[in-house]
Structures are given as structure tokens and as C-alpha cells.
Amino acid sequence: MNLREIFRLVWSPKNSDDGERNGNSPLLFPRTSVRAPVGENEGFSGALFALAGDSFQYLIGLSVMGLANMVLMPLYTRCLSPGEFGIYALVEVLALGLIAAASLGSGVSYLKWYAASETSSMKKLLGTTLWSNGLAALLVGGFLSAFVASDSGVRILGAPTRTFAILLLPLILLEAEQSVFLTHLRACRRPVAFSLSSVIRLVAIAAFSIWLLAFLRLGLLGLFLGRVLGDLCGLSALIIFSKSEISAANSWRLSLATIRYGMPVVVSSLIMVALDAAGRYFVNRYNTLEEVGHFVVGVKIAGLMRILVVAPFGIAWGGLLFQIQKRADAQFILSKLTGYILLLAVSVAAILSLLSPLLLRVFATPAYEASLSVIPLLLLVQAMMVMQYPATVGIYLRSVTKWQTIILLIGFGVDIILNWLLVPAHGMVGASLALLAAWVFMNTLLTIVSQKYYRLRFEWKPVGISAGIWLIVAVLQHSGPLHFDWSYFFLRGTACCGILLAAGLFLSRDIARSEVSFQPES
Numbered sequence: 001m002n003l004r005e006i007f008r009l010v011w012s013p014k015n016s017d018d019g020e021r022n023g024n025s026p027l028l029f030p031r032t033s034v035r036a037p038v039g040e041n042e043g044f045s046g047a048l049f050a051l052a053g054d055s056f057q058y059l060i061g062l063s064v065m066g067l068a069n070m071v072l073m074p075l076y077t078r079c080l081s082p083g084e085f086g087i088y089a090l091v092e093v094l095a096l097g098l099i100a101a102a103s104l105g106s107g108v109s110y111l112k113w114y115a116a117s118e119t120s121s122m123k124k125l126l127g128t129t130l131w132s133n134g135l136a137a138l139l140v141g142g143f144l145s146a147f148v149a150s151d152s153g154v155r156i157l158g159a160p161t162r163t164f165a166i167l168l169l170p171l172i173l174l175e176a177e178q179s180v181f182l183t184h185l186r187a188c189r190r191p192v193a194f195s196l197s198s199v200i201r202l203v204a205i206a207a208f209s210i211w212l213l214a215f216l217r218l219g220l221l222g223l224f225l226g227r228v229l230g231d232l233c234g235l236s237a238l239i240i241f242s243k244s245e246i247s248a249a250n251s252w253r254l255s256l257a258t259i260r261y262g263m264p265v266v267v268s269s270l271i272m273v274a275l276d277a278a279g280r281y282f283v284n285r286y287n288t289l290e291e292v293g294h295f296v297v298g299v300k301i302a303g304l305m306r307i308l309v310v311a312p313f314g315i316a317w318g319g320l321l322f323q324i325q326k327r328a329d330a331q332f333i334l335s336k337l338t339g340y341i342l343l344l345a346v347s348v349a350a351i352l353s354l355l356s357p358l359l360l361r362v363f364a365t366p367a368y369e370a371s372l373s374v375i376p377l378l379l380l381v382q383a384m385m386v387m388q389y390p391a392t393v394g395i396y397l398r399s400v401t402k403w404q405t406i407i408l409l410i411g412f413g414v415d416i417i418l419n420w421l422l423v424p425a426h427g428m429v430g431a432s433l434a435l436l437a438a439w440v441f442m443n444t445l446l447t448i449v450s451q452k453y454y455r456l457r458f459e460w461k462p463v464g465i466s467a468g469i470w471l472i473v474a475v476l477q478h479s480g481p482l483h484f485d486w487s488y489f490f491l492r493g494t495a496c497c498g499i500l501l502a503a504g505l506f507l508s509r510d511i512a513r514s515e516v517s518f519q520p521e522s
Contacts, residue, residue: 071202072209073300076223077364079213084220086292087159089299090284091148093277095172098144100269102137102176105262107183113258114187123247125254126184130246132255133176141172158289167224174231181238184245193241201234264405271408275415275438279431282419287427295428297364298371301356302378309348310385313341317389325397331456336514338390339462340507345386346466347503349379350473354492370428376477377432380470384439391446394454403449411442465506469499 076085106129113125147153149165178201185194208229212222239246276299284292324330352359353376360371395403415438422430450456472495 071206073297073363075206075209075213077297077368079217080219080223082290082293082367083159083288084293085296086284086289087157087161088220088223089280089292089296090157091161091168093273093280094144094148095168097270097273097277098140099137099172099175099179100273101266102133102140102172103179103262103266103269104133104136104259105265105269106133106180106258107262108265109258109262110180110183111187112261113254114184123245124249124251126180126242126245127247127249128251128254129180129184129258130177131250132259133180134173137173137176138169141169144172145169158284161220164221164224167221167228170228171224171231174228174235178231178235178238181235181242184242185238190241193238197234197237197241200237201230204233205230264401268405268408271405271412274412275435278412278415278419279423279428279435282423283428283431286424291370291428294368294370295374295431297360297368298374298378298428298432301359301363301371301375302352302382304359305348305352305379305382306385309345310382313386314389321393321396331454332514334390334393335457335459336510338393338456339459340510341390342383342387343462343466343503343506345383346380346469347499349376349383350469350499351496353379353473354476354495357488374428374432376473377429377436381432381436381439384436384443387443388439388446390456391443392450393456394450394452395446398453400449400453404446407442407445407449410445411438414438414441461506461510465502469502472499 076088080088110125110129114122145165145168148157148161148168153165154161182194182197185191185197205227209223209226212218212226216222218225280292280296283295321334324333327333356372356375356379360368360375364371392404395401415434418434418437419431422434424430426433476492476495
């Protein structure tokens, strides 16, 4: 196989069904090659392995996309002061919210319409989505640029921002259009192109950022300019990979239909971004930009768990949930999975928490050491974000997703009230506690509502083991001053191994016992 044929496999469209039906398709990832449902006669461990396999399938591409921020953190924290990093954090969360709004829910609606479309109408679907999302991005991006450059924006953000404000419009436009192409590649089942375009974007952003920040010393202007130039490279790669499927065709009727379908997703996405943003703005309101910088470094380090666990698991869970539902023993499997997910999420959060001083040295500088006070709390937030998936089983299986939006809105209100009460006295620790309490509250409400529609059995053993694991973390976090000596590595390394051993022993024994008592439908 020559180089030209390899590239053809990466970006060739997966819409040719003739070769697939004849069994001689030249395509590396044909669109019809979907994972088979969990079989009725598979054992209990088969369902678990299916979930793990689906999660790993999405891990690589999603990790590369998420690592873009993590890889650049050492550069940002070394080239920007904590105050400048705080400004970036405030503008970033605004941009993320507007990008979510500009997507118009296409991450869900596009997949639905693509699956139902004939081959001849797929170009129109892609063209329509690019037009509608592009126009929305121009609108919200223009608003953000104008706001950040205005006197009100400078006053709210607490620092001069006009130097980079104009770059926010192309930033939002480029990232909104990239999200359309990435969704298209997911719909076509082209993970090679998906991952490769993410790598190109990451490398480009890193290269431009190093040049503009480390060598030219352009500060925040260099940060946002590097992001825009990297996004331009990433979008160019996506256009090349999808060149045969791009069309200027547009259907306003189709656009309105997809927007109506996707708007509830936009609302939920905006609430999630608002939950992330609230703490930053309360800390900025009652404290300083430097503390915002410390807080967001903690958020970014805790975000490792989102990259490695929350995002890939969430995508895999959505597909497997409805496959498991078809089994007669679905409630047994889902009840067990709920306990396992809790234990695994808390274990990962605990290990990353114990390693947080080391992670801080890798991704930041000693100037951000204050972040260590909030990283454990923010990792628990990530664990609670994982638990929202089993907490909403009944809501999704019975198609009553309106409850999720209502509960997220209530949880956002709880977060605002707790931030107002806690941040003036406790700063970023108060903001972290407010976010954790809001997620615990939301998961509790989601579970109560979900149980009314689809009852699962509650198991105490995973809860008890999870509580014991976190007790170990709490003790070690307050075991004395931080020194990177042999005792630090011995104590925390031993604790990490102990956590892995405890979780592994419980899971292996419980899975073995469940396999024996498991009675799949014959």
C-alpha cells in the first residue's frame, strides 16, 4: 500500500454502500460497521467488557482534544502571571459558553439526521449545519469581542482586554465549524481522521503558542493568537479530510428542524458551562484575579479526570445503556454498574488527588501551590459528574429528559446561593465546596426522579469502600508540609497501590459472584 492509498483511507467518504453490501468495501471504517448490541446470552462480565471497550474506543481522540489545554498549561503558567492567567480563565469560560450556544445542539441533531438520511442528501445536511452554526458563531463571536473590548467588559474582567478582544470572533467561528466537521466524522465512523485532525490542531496550537508566548513575549495577545492560528490549521485539516462531502447547499427548513431538536441540548450545555463559570466570577468579585488563576489551575489539573474518564465514559454509556435495556436482566446489570462506577470514579479521583502535588509541578510552577487546597474537592466534582450517567438511567429509558434540564437549573441556583454564602469568607475553597455540593444535590434529585421511572437496587458496599478510600486521602492531605523526598513517594505510592488493590479485589470478587448468580434470558 503506497502513501496515496493510506491518505485515501483516512479521508475517503464512508457513504458508499455498494461495496459494503458486496463484502468487498475498500474503506477502512465503513459507515455501517457499528458495534453489535450486547447479546441476550452474554454473561455479566460481557456487558462490563462492552462498556470498557466502547469507552477505550473514544479515549484516544477525545484525550487528544482535551490534552490541548493540559499540554499548554506549563507554557501558560510560566509565561503569564497568576493575574493574567485569571483573565484568560474568565474569558475562556465565556467563549466556551458561546461556542456551545453557536453549536445549536448539532452534536446530537446531526447524528440523528445523518442516520436517517439517504446518501444523496448527506451533503445538504453537512452544508446546512455549517451555514447555520457559522452564522450563529459570527453573531455570538461578534457580541463577545464587542463586550470584552467595551468599558463594561474591562470593568467586569478587572483588567485591560482590548489588545486581544478582536481575536475572539474568529476563535469562536473556527471552533464552532470544527465541531461540525468532528461530528460529521463521528457520524461517518472515521476515527482515524477524527484523531488525526485533533493531533494536527494540538501540535499547531502548541507550536504557535511557544513562538508567540515564549519567544515573542506577547502575553495574552500571543495566547489567543496562537489558539486562532492553531484552530485554523485544525479546520484546514478537517476540510481536507471531508473535501468530497462538503457542499454549499443549504435548507432553511432542515436547519430549523435540527435547531428545534437540538435546543434542549444547548440549554443543558449552557447550564454546565455556567456551573463551571460561577465559581470563577464569584472569586473574582470577592477576591483577586490571582486567586482566580490559582482556582483555574486547580480546575485544569482536576480536568485530567474529565479527559481520561468522564468524556469517553459518557459517550460509551449512551450507546450501551439502550442495548442493556433490551435484556430481561437489565435492572440487575445496571444496579451493579452503578456501584462499580462509583467505586472506580472515587478511586481515580483519590489517586489523582494524592498525586496532585507532583501534577502541579509538571503543569504549573510553585507560584500556583495554593491550588493544592482545591484540587481534591474539584476531583470529587469530576467523580460526581461521572455519577450523573447512572443517576439518569430511568430518565433516559423512559424519555422524560425534561427532568434533567429542570434539575440542572435547580442545581445551578443552589451553586449560585452557596457561592454567594461561601466565597466571601473562604475564597476558592468556598467556590469548590459550592460546586461539589451542587453536584451532590443534582445527582440526588436525578436519582430520586429516575427511580420513580426505573427502579435500581442500591448497594452499600461500594459506598463504604469509596468512603474509606477518601478517608485515606483526607488523612494524607493533612499529613504535614509538602516535601518531595522518599517518605512522600513511599506514603503516597503505597496509598495509591492500596486503593487500586482494594477496588480491584472488590470488583473481581463481586463480578465473579454476580457471574454465578447471573441468569441471562435463554
